[in-house]
Amino acid sequence: MIEDIFPERCTGCNDCVTVCPDHVLDPGAAGAPPVIARVAQCQTCFLCELYCAHDAIYVAVEGAGTGTTLHHPTPLIGRLRHDYGWDGSTDDPLRAFWQLGPLLREGLEISAARHTRRQATALSEAATGQEGDEALSSRALGTTPKDPAA
Amino acid sequence: MKEMDADVLVVGGGMAAGWAAISAAKTGASVIVVDKGFMGTSGVTAPAGPNHWWVPPDPAQREAAIRRRLETAFGLADSKWMERIIDITWRSIPELDPYYPFSGDGKGGLFRSGLRGPEYVRALRRYATDLGVHVLDHHPALELLGRQDGSVGGAAGYDRLGGVSWHARAGAVVLATGGCGFRSGLIGSYSNTGDGYLMGVEAGAELSGMEFCISYSISPAWLSTRTLPYTGARYYDAAGAEIDVPAGVSRMREHLLVLADAFRAGPVYADLREAPKALPDVVRQIQPATVAAFERRGLDMFRDRFEVKLFGEGTIRGTGGLRIVDTGCATSVRGLFAAGDAATREHIAGATSGGGAQNAAWALSSGVLAGQAAAALARHEGKRAADEGLAPLGQAGLRPLAGMRPVDQKALQQTAGEEILDLDKALRRRATGLEASGRRLEGAWQEVSGHLVGKSLDAVAARETAAMVATARWCNEAALARTESRGMHVREDFPHISPLQAHRQMVGGLDRAWIRPDVAPQRQTKGHPG
Numbered sequence: 285m286i287e288d289i290f291p292e293r294c295t296g297c298n299d300c301v302t303v304c305p306d307h308v309l310d311p312g313a314a315g316a317p318p319v320i321a322r323v324a325q326c327q328t329c330f331l332c333e334l335y336c337a338h339d340a341i342y343v344a345v346e347g348a349g350t351g352t353t354l355h356h357p358t359p360l361i362g363r364l365r366h367d368y369g370w371d372g373s374t375d376d377p378l379r380a381f382w383q384l385g386p387l388l389r390e391g392l393e394i395s396a397a398r399h400t401r402r403q404a405t406a407l408s409e410a411a412t413g414q415e416g417d418e419a420l421s422s423r424a425l426g427t428t429p430k431d432p433a434a
Numbered sequence: 435m436k437e438m439d440a441d442v443l444v445v446g447g448g449m450a451a452g453w454a455a456i457s458a459a460k461t462g463a464s465v466i467v468v469d470k471g472f473m474g475t476s477g478v479t480a481p482a483g484p485n486h487w488w489v490p491p492d493p494a495q496r497e498a499a500i501r502r503r504l505e506t507a508f509g510l511a512d513s514k515w516m517e518r519i520i521d522i523t524w525r526s527i528p529e530l531d532p533y534y535p536f537s538g539d540g541k542g543g544l545f546r547s548g549l550r551g552p553e554y555v556r557a558l559r560r561y562a563t564d565l566g567v568h569v570l571d572h573h574p575a576l577e578l579l580g581r582q583d584g585s586v587g588g589a590a591g592y593d594r595l596g597g598v599s600w601h602a603r604a605g606a607v608v609l610a611t612g613g614c615g616f617r618s619g620l621i622g623s624y625s626n627t628g629d630g631y632l633m634g635v636e637a638g639a640e641l642s643g644m645e646f647c648i649s650y651s652i653s654p655a656w657l658s659t660r661t662l663p664y665t666g667a668r669y670y671d672a673a674g675a676e677i678d679v680p681a682g683v684s685r686m687r688e689h690l691l692v693l694a695d696a697f698r699a700g701p702v703y704a705d706l707r708e709a710p711k712a713l714p715d716v717v718r719q720i721q722p723a724t725v726a727a728f729e730r731r732g733l734d735m736f737r738d739r740f741e742v743k744l745f746g747e748g749t750i751r752g753t754g755g756l757r758i759v760d761t762g763c764a765t766s767v768r769g770l771f772a773a774g775d776a777a778t779r780e781h782i783a784g785a786t787s788g789g790g791a792q793n794a795a796w797a798l799s800s801g802v803l804a805g806q807a808a809a810a811l812a813r814h815e816g817k818r819a820a821d822e823g824l825a826p827l828g829q830a831g832l833r834p835l836a837g838m839r840p841v842d843q844k845a846l847q848q849t850a851g852e853e854i855l856d857l858d859k860a861l862r863r864r865a866t867g868l869e870a871s872g873r874r875l876e877g878a879w880q881e882v883s884g885h886l887v888g889k890s891l892d893a894v895a896a897r898e899t900a901a902m903v904a905t906a907r908w909c910n911e912a913a914l915a916r917t918e919s920r921g922m923h924v925r926e927d928f929p930h931i932s933p934l935q936a937h938r939q940m941v942g943g944l945d946r947a948w949i950r951p952d953v954a955p956q957r958q959t960k961g962h963p964g
Contacts, residue, residue: 301595303475305470306625307594327619327621327623328657328727329480329621329622330481330723331475331481331552335475343730346656347655349740349741349743350733350738350740351731351738351740354731367719367726376535377535378535378536378550378553380719381545381720382539383712384720384721390710391665391709391710392664392666392681394709395666396680396681396682399679402678
């Protein structure tokens with residue numbers, strides 16, 4: 285969730301108030317940083333950070349599960365906008381995009397092949413004859429999806 | 435009160451809305467886009483990166499692609515629609531050249547099938563704006579406005595940054611409000627609360643395919659990201675024992691059943707150390723938000739084992755939505771069109787989800803078709819008299835039937851989400867369970883329609899609550915009425931596909947939900963391309 289708006293970086297342009305899809309922010313007083321008014325509506329999409337030309341916002345990743353919420357560590361300020369290539373560091377931010385689909389398909393094949401191997405091992409250990417052959421063929425890796433949605 | 439007037443009013447600000455606005459404006463129509471959030475970040479496309487159904491204009495390739503999809507649509511899709519959607523997608527994406535930073539495809543050409551979300555929706559916004567479209571951010575629509583003859587002639591809503599109501603008169607309205615994710619936490623779906631379904635039904639439209647709402651994506655437990663199944667993940671239980679999870683898009687049900695059992699037993703962990711070697715660098719460059727989800731908790735996603743969760747996708751990755759009656763994406767109500775996840779996707783996906791690529795192609799193409807047809811209708815009808823009375827059509831959350839009283843909206847939203855998204859309820863549907871869900875949802879709907887009311891900014895939340903409860907009720911009614919198993923809809927008490935139910939199913943109604951088989955042939959609309 286949006287954690288901080290750094291007053292020393294914020295210009296008070298209020299662009300983040302507009303770009304937030306979920307109306308988390310209210311404009312601040314003249315020239316002052318916006319107010320994080322409805323943080324419960326923040327879905328941690330990071331898009332305010334992406335649109336902040338001054339890297340004045342940090343979105344912390346909270347919630348249950350593995351890891352610890354890091355509170356705006358300096359190396360991560362502006363990192364997301366840089367990775368997106370929105371900081372002007374590259375003219376061709378999407379040069380690797382064409383590789384993503386094939387890599388994700390490869391990942392899925394790794395999982396599917398592993399599952400098939402395991403089923404085959406389980407079946408040969410159980411040595412159940414006919415029933416096993418049928419089960420094995422119906423579980424064999426058949427289709428490769430065309431669209432691992434990113 | 436802010437008064438506006440346009441030939442075409444587009445409600446929504448994602449992919450379908452963008453393409454609808456563009457195609458309407460290209461015909462010379464005046465177009466206003468009203469989005470609940472910001473056209474550029476709103477909806478499920480912006481934080482993702484949709485891959486489109488992308489088949490070159492070679493008859494053999496297209497025929498093969500359509501044949502493959504028909505085989506998995508369980509008899510409810512239509513090859514003519516598929517042909518049209520593939521063609522519109524192929525011809526439309528290159529139009530974004532001046533607005534989107536297309537890069538190489540590794541073979542000397544341009545990679546066009548996949549587009550990254552923030553740049554994609556930004557490109558649609560810029561293209562639309564250059565064509566003269568008037569984009570109004572943070573202008574959630576609260577209700578449609580009806581003419582005396584029963585047609586739709588505009589919408590009304592609230593400008594939440596300006597703090598004033600708005601009222602827009604239009605020759606035609608396109609609902610591109612997205613699907614309903616029931617606030618599951620699915621990234622981008624916070625504002626996708628089924629608003630268009632409720633507004634459409636209030637105007638007299640029907641929904642179709644609402645039983646096909648069983649879709650989940652596995653993500654780190656604390657934040658929804660979208661590509662975990664494609665990373666060669668191994669899964670473990672809390673004791674460290676490996677769980678054998680079936681993989682593959684064609685095995686979605688098995689995948690979910692195994693995971694549902696595992697989650698019932700306790701937390702589940704994923705390990706991505708076997709991911710393709712080149713993946714980490716590419717993910718950082720193309721999906722920085724996925725990396726941030728880990729990095730900001732001190733984790734390395736490709737080295738550290740981490741807890742996972744399934745996020746419900748409702749009618750977003752599910753298929754149902756407003757019923758479309760012709761090839762211009764018109765609903766059965768004159769003046770009202772639907773596109774993207776707000777419309778049913780059964781025409782191309784049938785009883786399955788269709789997956790990301792078909793979904794994106796549908797959002798694009800249904801947007802193009804709806805925009806063109808809406809503009810044509812507005813032109814045909816001419817300007818209606820400025821003083822023609824328009825009646826507000828919104829009910830639940832705006833005009834309670836019984837009497838207003840405080841309503842626990844959070845609890846009602848939770849009921850809606852649980853009855854539809856709970857894994858055991860969704861994967862193991864049977865009459866007894868669906869009837870019990872039906873009673874709870876009916877109670878929630880009585881509460882919402884009887885007593886909930888919001889004014890100004892609170893009206894936005896009230897309508898979201900109303901729409902989620904209404905959507906859950908329609909999904910559940912549809913699941914109860916389809917007494918067979920077809921595609922993603924599996925009934926444990928009716929485990930087989932029934933040839934007698936090889937048709938789409940309409941659902942609608944406010945006071946009383948109703949179900950009807952949809953057996954009428956679809957009309958052709960004049961003037962659609964191809």
